Amino acid sequence: MIRKAQDKGLDAVAEIYSHIYDFEEAGKVEIGWDRAIYPTRAKTFGTFYEDYARKPAAGYLRMDTNAHNKNARAMYKKLGYKE
Template sequence: MIRKATEKDIQAVSHIYDEIHTEEEAGRVTIGWIRDIYPTEKTAEMALQMGDLYVLEEDGVVVAAGRLNQQQEPSYAEADWEYDAEEQEVMVLHTLVVSPTIENRGYGRAFVSFYEDFARKHGCNYLRMDTNQKNTRARQFYKKLGYREVGIVPCTFNGIIGVQLVCLEKKL
């Protein structure tokens, strides 16, 4: 079940962030995130305050989360988007996370499917998102789901300096 997050979900979402940081620090994954910089508990709290944090819950446990809104990252202005969409026609997925303790069960795919349905329901036919160039696993995942890489933009991303931000796009 995917639903809008509540205050009680913040700890669970933050725990997933910490699990991913631990996996990266151990060298088991390469995401490009840095503990205590991004994402943090404050990242989840801010998303909750903005009203755009969603969680995927399985048997009462939050196993995935992400933000859905129409706010394009400032760096997106540098990308060579295939579609010249108006801002109100674009939905963006931010900070999609799945607990590494239960990955490969289709939760990421389910969340992206929810995102696409959410966009349709809000009149947005153009989907955008980003990932770090280092995150080859996410890049392959999004490609399988029909997202096209439109460019790589060098930037400082959420406090992380020197990010090569891969911008992805899909038209519904």
């Protein structure tokens, strides 16, 4: 089921990201995320990556989905992305 995000859900996602950043910064995991770069609650994931791809240093934008994730693939196609 896909539904519009609610503030409560966004707060939960922000909290999960905060924990991931904490582990990354403490050297407990190596994911390559940077709190100053990656998406925040104020910016959606899609717009974050599209803005990032517009920067001169970015040669292209690649977003992966599982081949079985038909909902995500349909959404990206509707937004103009190509496989």
